[in-house]
Amino acid sequence: MQGTDEIVGRAWRAGAVVPAFNVPYLPMVEPVIRAVADLDSFALVETARLEWLKFEAGGPAAVMAEFLKWNDAAHVRIHLDHVPVVDEDGQRVDYLPIIKEAIGLGYQSVMVDGSRLNLESNIAATLQVVELAHAAGIPCEAELGAVLGHEAGPLPPYEELFASGKGFTDVEEAVRFVRETGCDWLSVAVGNVHGAISGALRDRKKITARLNLAHLDRLRQATSVPLVLHGGSGVEREAMLAAVQRGIAKVNVGTEIRQAYERTLKESGSVASAQDAVYERTSWLIRDYFGVAGTRELLSV
Numbered sequence: 001m002q003g004t005d006e007i008v009g010r011a012w013r014a015g016a017v018v019p020a021f022n023v024p025y026l027p028m029v030e031p032v033i034r035a036v037a038d039l040d041s042f043a044l045v046e047t048a049r050l051e052w053l054k055f056e057a058g059g060p061a062a063v064m065a066e067f068l069k070w071n072d073a074a075h076v077r078i079h080l081d082h083v084p085v086v087d088e089d090g091q092r093v094d095y096l097p098i099i100k101e102a103i104g105l106g107y108q109s110v111m112v113d114g115s116r117l118n119l120e121s122n123i124a125a126t127l128q129v130v131e132l133a134h135a136a137g138i139p140c141e142a143e144l145g146a147v148l149g150h151e152a153g154p155l156p157p158y159e160e161l162f163a164s165g166k167g168f169t170d171v172e173e174a175v176r177f178v179r180e181t182g183c184d185w186l187s188v189a190v191g192n193v194h195g196a197i198s199g200a201l202r203d204r205k206k207i208t209a210r211l212n213l214a215h216l217d218r219l220r221q222a223t224s225v226p227l228v229l230h231g232g233s234g235v236e237r238e239a240m241l242a243a244v245q246r247g248i249a250k251v252n253v254g255t256e257i258r259q260a261y262e263r264t265l266k267e268s269g270s271v272a273s274a275q276d277a278v279y280e281r282t283s284w285l286i287r288d289y290f291g292v293a294g295t296r297e298l299l300s301v
């Protein structure tokens, strides 16, 4: 079986993308995998710490158990998304045991998020996790720059944020970060934002984020690893496709399919209907948004 590093690397070199779907509710796993397989595409199923703390993902073991019920190795892999060193509420997290647990469970790639630390501390924390992941033969994703949106309360005015470039991944820092940590994939901030997860904000329509493609180009040219875009929901399609041509090889998608699930469950009271909504939305994303239907052969065979 091919490693996730090979698959994402292949997407990166081909100017293609591997979507990574977050599953804050366990019943989302089945329709996501079914949509990916039906469209003969390739994607990751992923879970982040906040999805078992603030939603109903259960934990790394629960997500793995659900994944194994539906796993289809020709089309999907499982990834551990954000395990922060300092979380969205500003609290220190005992992150290593969580990552070790996931590796022990058989997660096929992991992420450590030290982006709320200073550069030196982020490098140190990431290096530890890279060593653990590589010892287990799997790739490690890290984050540099501020991808906002998970914090409580509203975002600062988006256009101001975008125009100022505040929080964008610094090019020189990125070069040093990749060299010193040996991380396999780098999550960057170029105007992308996470969907809100706190209080009533989590149900609202996400803002349309823009991407600074010139900045992304500089990051691609300066670093030599596949780049990752978090906050994939609500980015205009043209900007997304242009980003994929500029080194983005993995895109995290959370809000789009979470809200489809929650909205349908609320309206219908039926988990099966909510799963159908996730299937439809995931299919739309693969086929009509990312345009990656039929890429299984390109990426994994």
Ligand SMILES: [Zn+2]
Pocket: 082, 147, 194, 230, 231, 252
């Ligand atoms: Zn993220």
